[in-house]
Amino acid sequence: MNLRELSKRLNLSQTTVSRALNGYPEVNEETRKRVTAAAAEFNYRPNIRARTLxxxxxxxxxxIIPFSKQNEMVNIVFAxxxxxxxxxxxxxxxxxxxSLVRDEDELSAYRGVADKGAVDGIIVHSPARDDPRIAFLADLDIPFLVHGRASEVTTPYSWLDVNNKRAIETGTRHLLDLGHRRIGLINGEERMDFAQRRRDGYLAALSAAxxxxxxxxxxxxxxxxPYGHLATQEMLDSATxxxxxxxxxxxxxxxxxxxxxxxxxxxGRDISVLCFDDEISYLPNGKTRPVFTAVHSSVRAAGRRxxxxxxxxxAHPDHKIRTELWDAELAIGASTGPCP
Amino acid sequence: MNLRELSKRLNLSQTTVSRALNGYPEVNEETRKRVTAAAAEFNYRPNIRARTLxxxxxxxxxxIIPFSKQNEMVNIVFAxxxxxxxxxxxxxxxxxxxSLVRDEDELSAYRGVADKGAVDGIIVHSPARDDPRIAFLADLDIPFLVHGRASEVTTPYSWLDVNNKRAIETGTRHLLDLGHRRIGLINGEERMDFAQRRRDGYLAALSAAxxxxxxxxxxxxxxxxPYGHLATQEMLDSATxxxxxxxxxxxxxxxxxxxxxxxxxxxGRDISVLCFDDEISYLPNGKTRPVFTAVHSSVRAAGRRxxxxxxxxxAHPDHKIRTELWDAELAIGASTGPCP
DNA sequence: TCAGGCATCCAAAGCGCTTTGAAGTGATTC
DNA sequence: GAATCACTTCAAAGCGCTTTGGATGCCTGA
Structure with missing residues (x-):
């Protein structure tokens, strides 16, 4: 049952039926009722492909979600x-x-995303520092927005990011204020932009102290x-x-x-731990009394925004670039305390 | 730049250009070369919407991914x-x-999925025991497959599931064999089919013993x-x-x-813990020496299958229903031991 | 010479919608 | 009585591709 069929049965033009179903004003209320009734009766549902065209x-x-072949991991916060x-x-x-795209895949692998007309806009996840996807998309002339930033990319582009540097700088300073002097950093892969910025924040705090x-x-x-576990073991095994x-x-x-x-x-007593907390739904850190002292920012809210x-x-392709930088908040939890 | 434009420039018909680009045999190799060269030169990319139509x-x-408004959670294994x-x-x-669909949403909320022509097939996640989506989709007459099962649904449908009952029964028996007699069950929400089946397995093992x-x-x-934490605290606080x-x-x-x-x-010494492990990529349980004794089955492999x-x-709409039941494997880890 | 076959290419008819521009009603106004 | 207007409705032209059912020319063999 398609539009033509339906309009024939109603003795109406396709125009009228289409308008009636899509809520346009220039159609008689009575006619609209007849149309919607018939649509329901014949179980008419418009073909989305045709509409789209x-x-x-x-x-x-x-x-566009990158995932590394190496460790077969999709970014944790993605869901x-x-x-x-x-x-x-x-x-x-x-x-x-x-589109899940492997690190090593060609840009041409963005099937169903970069294909012309497949989507009206694109969100790019977890950019690397010199992420080639950004120039590629800018070239495609399709609206897109990056969750995160790519420091080494010069093409202008829209993004939303957490102020990773400041967040970790603040967190590290908190540990320094507690008297810690030897602070281990267990970071993400540093070809990822956010990881690099977090390291910068860590270094800035140390340097300031x-x-x-x-x-x-x-x-x-x-x-x-397991990586957190391993890295911790190794650092604790060192002489200092x-x-x-x-x-x-x-x-x-x-x-x-x-x-x-x-x-x-x-x-929190022998050893202090501070982390970046994306507020993952099934690993919540506790509202009133966080388990971990953390700088936190909701990745779900970021998704919404x-x-x-x-x-x-x-909707407004005119004013093109828009950027937003969010600050993470420090929340003191049970995992930090004065340096013993 | 569209097909018509491109064929004009080449002095060829749309038919020939289309065939040349899509690798059909009835086109001269020389012509094909000309066409692909021109396509590259003018940066021609076919409009996917038109092709689709x-x-x-x-x-x-x-x-179709359900997520509960209540706890704002997307199923852990989804990614x-x-x-x-x-x-x-x-x-x-x-x-x-x-499509992320809230529990309380109407079936009509399957926009972009149930819409006619939007997709060629559908995968349903985490079905509830009497999940209404299944009858709905069967009615829509579109190929679909359920990851999991819905015990109370009578309409036949295709599915792939882990033998949740047997898995937890095996796991529970392992604990019983170690001499445990009081075994706590911390289950998922039991309107979910898999949770119900896991409980059944737990009860079956107890009953057999x-x-x-x-x-x-x-x-x-x-x-x-946090729920695991809370439930454990409460049970440990009981008299027995x-x-x-x-x-x-x-x-x-x-x-x-x-x-x-x-x-x-x-x-593993004072208290034993056994869990169901979906082999989540960023929470791996350890290959050689698992942290947790677990019945495990790869959710990523399930996704592939x-x-x-x-x-x-x-591809073959003829033989319609196909079902597959996978067995989870028990792997002994460090979290279980004889009842003290 | 001509039928038949092969290799290429093409015109045109869809696919099922939306949307433009126009036209058919009565009712109202001058 | 003609002109204007608001309200409805419609025919037809796309959207940009794929695919059907021929054409066209050239070569082969009888």
Whole structure:
């Protein structure tokens, strides 16, 4: 049952039926009732593909999600970001189209996203510092927005990011204020822009306190529980172990906690732990009394806001670039205390 | 630059240009070269919307992901499932379209998925026991496959599921074999089909060992770290605390571990913990020596297989229903030991 | 010489919608 | 009585591709 068929049965033109169903004003109320009744009776549902071609808009937003072949990991925060963005999309009648693209894949692998007309806009996740996707998309002349930034990219582009540097700088200063002098950093992979910025924040805080960085205290790798565990073990085994840790993710922090427990160390007393907390829904840090002292910023809220910004950008292609920098907040939890 | 424009410049018909670009045999090699060269030169990319309308296939698979308003959670395993499915889709030229649908939303909220022509097939996630989506989709007459099952639904449908009952039954028996008699169950929400089946497995194992179930030892709720923590605390505070726990997820198991540590209890010695492990990429349980004794089954592999089954179903709409039941494997880790 | 076959290419008809521009009603106004 | 207007409705032209059902020319073999 398509529009032509339906309009024939109603003895009306396709125009009228289409307008009746889409709520246009120039159609008699009585006619509209007849039409909607018939549509329901014959179980008519418009073909979205045809509509999409006729209107020139696909009402769909693409998400490009990198995932590394190496560790077969999708970024931890992704599910919550999507949940936030999905909420906004639903409100505006958009749907969401995903492409998981391996690190090593060609840019041409953005099938279903970069294809002309497949989506009305694109959100880019977890950019690397010199992410080639950004120039590629700018060239494609399609609205897009980056969650995060790519410091080495010179093309202008829209983005929303957390002030990662300031966040970790603040967190590290908190540990310094507690008297810690040897602070371990367990970071994400530093080709990722956010990881680089977090390291910068860590270094800035040390430097402000007049402490020389020690490369033995800085690790970067996948943000998984076992990596946090491993890195902690190794640092604690050194001759001059750290008295505190800064973790780039609450997931790595879980690994730190496990390593400390195994050695009978009490978190917040013997060793302090501070982490960046994206407020992942199934790993909440506790509202009133956080388990981990953390700088936190809701990735779900970021998803919502990115969706809003992109939709706005699609609606008004005139003023192009928009950027937003969010500050993370420090919340003191049970995992930090004065340097013993 | 569209097909017509391009064919004009080449002094060829649209037919020939289209065929040249899509690799049909009935076009001169020389002409094909000219065409591909011109396509590259003018940066021609076919409009996917038009193709989709002309071919009648959207080359896109929809995923319906429920998420509960209540706890604002997207199922933990979702990201890895998607990563697996996405791999297969990429191989077959499909893209992936997501709809996050709130529990309380009407079925009509499946915009962009149930819309006619938007997708060629659908994967349904985390079905409830009487999930209304299944009958709805069967009615829509579109290929779909359920990851999991819905016991109370009578309409036949395709599915892939883990044998949740047997898995937890096996796990529970392992604890019983170690001498445990009071075993706590920390389950997911039991309107979810898998949670119900896991409870069934737990009860079956107890019953086989001649142990009467104790409702004080059975909890169900969101599969988050804090819930695991809370449930454990409460059970340990009872007059007759359990000596072992069965957790429905590795995430709840993390909460159990935290609660035990807080009380100075050693996991695997004082209290045993067994969990169901979906092999989430950033919470791996350890290959050689698992942290948790667990019944495990890869949700990423499930994603891959679901994608394969659905694509096959789309290609051969004739033999309709296909089902697959996977067995989870028990792997002994460090978290279980003889009842003290 | 001509039928038949092969290799290329093409015109045109969709796919199922939206939207433009125009036209058909009565009712109202001058 | 003609002109104007608001309200409805419609025919038809796209949107940009794929695909059907021929054409066209050239070569082969009888």
């Amino acid at each position: 006729a209107t020139g808009r696909s009402m769909s937003i693409g998400h 919550d970001f999507i949940a936030g963005a999905g909420e906004i999309y639903a409100q505006h009648g958009y749907s969401m189209s995903l 007049g402490i020389a960085p020690d490369s033995a205290l800085m690790r970067s790798g996948e943000m998984s529980e 172990p750290p008295t505190a840790f800064v973790a780039s993710s609450i997931v790595s922090a879980l690994g730190i906690r496990r390593a400390l427990h195994e050695r009978g160390l009490v978190m 990115c969706a809003e910004l992109l939709i706005d950008q699609i | 002309a071919t009648g296939r959207s080359m896109s698979i929809g995923h 890895d499932f998607i990563a697996g499915a996405g791999e297969i889709y990429a191989q077959h030229g499909y893209s992936m379209s997501l 001649g142990i009467a179930p104790d409702s004080a030892l059975m909890r169900s709720g969101e599969m988050s770290e 605390p359990p000596t072992a726990f069965v957790a429905s997820s590795i995430v709840s198991a993390l909460g159990i571990r935290r609660a035990l540590h807080e009380r100075g209890l050693v996991m 679901c994608a394969e089954l659905l694509i096959d179903q789309i």
